[in-house]
Amino acid sequence: MPKKSFDANHEKYRSKQRKPQTNRKATEQTDAGFSDPALAYLHKKRLFSELLYEHFSGKEATIYVLQGQERLLAAKLYTDARIRSFQRDELYQEGRFITNNKAKKAMATARRFGITPEQALWVSSEFQFLSDLFEAGLPVPEPVEVAGKVLLMEFIGDEDAPAPRLSDERLDWKVGEGYFEQSLDMYARLLKLGYIHGDYSAYNMLLHNDRLVLIDFPQTIKWREHPEPIKVLEQDMRGLTMSFSKYTKCTPEEAAQEVIRRSGITEGELRA
Incomplete structure (x- = not known):
């Protein structure tokens, strides 16, 4: 079955009653590559072939929809401001111990992607919790990979639209x-x-x-x-x-x- 073009998918998405929270095409990917080094790294690993569109942008993160090898994926890219503010969230700091191998690697390579290991702890923790809950059978997106400020996971929705909140x-x-x-x-x-x-x-x-x-x-x-x-x-x-x-x-x-x-x-x- 031939893959639909981005424009065809996106126009069909826009015509539905539930509209995306943003209709902007992604600016994270340009002809010169990716502005975020972690996204560039994940692309180089062939975890996705194309960044299709920006689904949501907020003060904490931007969510992009990607074309994976066999399915659509979602990339959660934390904002710089949110990454810096994680260390001030004292109520949630206790009890964070990383045991997941992919999450450990993300912390060890954090500086390569422009953040400190302490800041990477929060992104890595989210990946680890998501992994634990998915393996336990809870209805959460399947985690795929984590690097720098980026959490790559299963896209929840279909070719026409992301699932609504x-x-x-x-x-x-x-x-x-x-x-x-x-x-x-x-x-x-x-x-x-x-x-x-x-x-x-x-x-x-x-x-x-x-x-x-x-x-x-x-x-x-x-x-x-x-x-x-x-x-x-x-x-x-x-x-x-x-x-x-x-x-x-x-x-x-x-x-x-x-x-x-x-x-x-x-x-x-x-x-x-």
């Missing part, structure tokens, strides 16, 4: 309530595996094939290795219930109790 969708009340229940189950699974997301809300969930896919893990912690896990969990539940306020009257306190109950752990363990 749940927060951008207009849902019937009953449907929204169902996704809220799904989000509680997903968080309980995270807890049982020993993780707390750190920024849990409908803004960090994609809707794909009628199921939620969880994204964005730079603030994730291993709660057994963190001094105040209950504080991070309670913050997550405030973000969750606020983002689902159209579909549920559940309070943050009730949500916290429910995810703890579903996880099978005790509140005492989180407060120990």
